Amino acid sequence: MENTRVHTSSxxxxSDLKEITKVRLAVSVVFSSVAGYFLGAESIDLLTVIMLAIGGYCLVGASNAYNQIIEKDLDLxxxxxxxxxxxxxxxxVNTAFFIAxxxxxLGLVILYMINPRTAMFGAISIFIYVSVYTPxxxxxxxxxxxxxxxxxxxFMLGWVAxxxxxxxxxxxLFMIQFFWQFPHFWALGWWLYDDYAKGGFFMLPTxxxxxxxxxQIVLYTVWTLLVSxxxxxxxxxxxxxxxxSAVIVLALGLGMLYYAIKLYRDRDAKAAKKLMLASVSYITLLQIIYVLDKLIRTWI
Structure with a gap:
């Protein structure tokens, strides 16, 4: 019986550590950083890739933990x-603060070991997210x-690393991911509008x-495609x-634009969810295409 309780507790x-660091979001951020590294590196250093992944995960996880501490009453x-x-x-709260x-x-030390500029941008990121964006x-x-x-x-952090x-x-790379976030988060904000409203969050531009x-969602989708x-x-x-590769990126962008226009036409949660999912596919596939394009050119 005791062993069962210990196992369940562990x-x-x-599970709680994964949730407080938002593991899926953190992994997607690490993916972006690693993609940026592959784009910038003349030769791949596996140790640097591992350090970038671990350091990046630590900072994203810390940002999410701080966020959940600050918003604990609203999250409820x-x-x-x-x-x-x-x-x-x-x-x-004390345990969560210790983890964060x-x-x-740990994240800043690891990124500093890669190079000081990587740690600097990592520090800027967590500061803005926790101290400015969250409030x-x-x-x-x-x-x-x-x-x-x-x-x-x-995305740009990987190149700097x-x-x-x-x-x-x-x-x-920064501008691509910057513009992309508006249709992505506004689609998410539209889809979960009622739930966000319960916590007092009004994420939509109007x-x-x-x-x-x-x-605005349609316009930022167009700008995302153009910058890409x-x-x-x-x-x-x-x-x-x-x-x-540009033709493939264009096709992906037009697909995302289709869902943005569909949201403009239908203006319902279903269309918003489809755009949100399309936006995730777009940025992930774009990063893969960018990296594969470079690798193929290098091999040829």
């Missing part, structure tokens, strides 16, 4: 968040613009599920994609 602790009001470790009472602080220090979420829809900054850093420098190449929000195609024109330094 499983519960691991929403259906999708009330069972999180802190608001549900399974984990104390430990992950912050603004209940104050103004403009919080999404602020949150897009730390959200766009991971590979080169130690910041220039037009990581700047372009604060409502209306024509104005739908138009810039590297094909050879104006972004060492960051370049072939016309073949």
């Amino acid at each position: 499983v519960s602790l691991i 009001l929403m259906d999708r968040t009330r069972n999180r470790p802190v608001p549900s009472g399974r984990m104390s 602080s430990f992950l912050t220090i 603004l979420k209940t104050k103004t829809p403009l919080s999404v613009f602020v949150g897009a900054i730390p959200g766009a850093i991971p 590979a080169t130690g420098n910041f220039g037009i190449e990581p700047g372009t 604060g409502k599920k209306d024509k104005g929000t739908a138009i 195609l810039i590297p094909v024109f050879g104006v972004t330094g060492k960051l370049f994609i072939t016309p073949y």
Whole structure:
């Protein structure tokens, strides 16, 4: 009986650690960083890739843990968040704060070991997310613009980790992920509008599920697509994609635009969910295409 309780407790602790660090979100962020590294590296150093993945996961996990501490009372009001470790009472605020602080220090140390600039951008990301974006979420829809900054850093962070420098190449990667976040998060905010409203979060640009929000979603989807195609024109330094890859990115972008226009036309939660899922597919496939394009050109 005692062994069963210990096993259950251990499983519960691991589950809570995964939830407080938002493991799926953290893994997707790490994926972006690693993709950026492959794009920037002249030769792949496996140790650096591992350090980037671990350091990146630590900082994202810490950001999410701090966020859940700050919003614990609001999380309790929403259906999708009330069972999180802190608001549900399974984990104390002190324990969550210790985890967040430990992950912050560990993540920054690991990224600093790669190079100081990588650690600097990592520190900027967690500071903006926790100290600026999180408090603004209940104050103004403009919080999404602020949150897009730390959200766009991971893709460029990988390039900085590979080169130690910041220039037009990581700047372009930053802009791609920056613009992408608006249709992604506004679609999510539309889909979960009622639940967000329970916690006092109004994530949509007009604060409502209306024509104005739908138009902005379409416009930012177009801008995301246009920025994604810039590297094909050879104006972004060492960051370049072939016309073949550009055609694939264009097709993916048009697919995402289709769902954005469908949301504008239907203006319902179902269309918003489809756009949100399409946006996730778009950014993931774009990063894979960018990396494969470089690898194929290198092999040929």
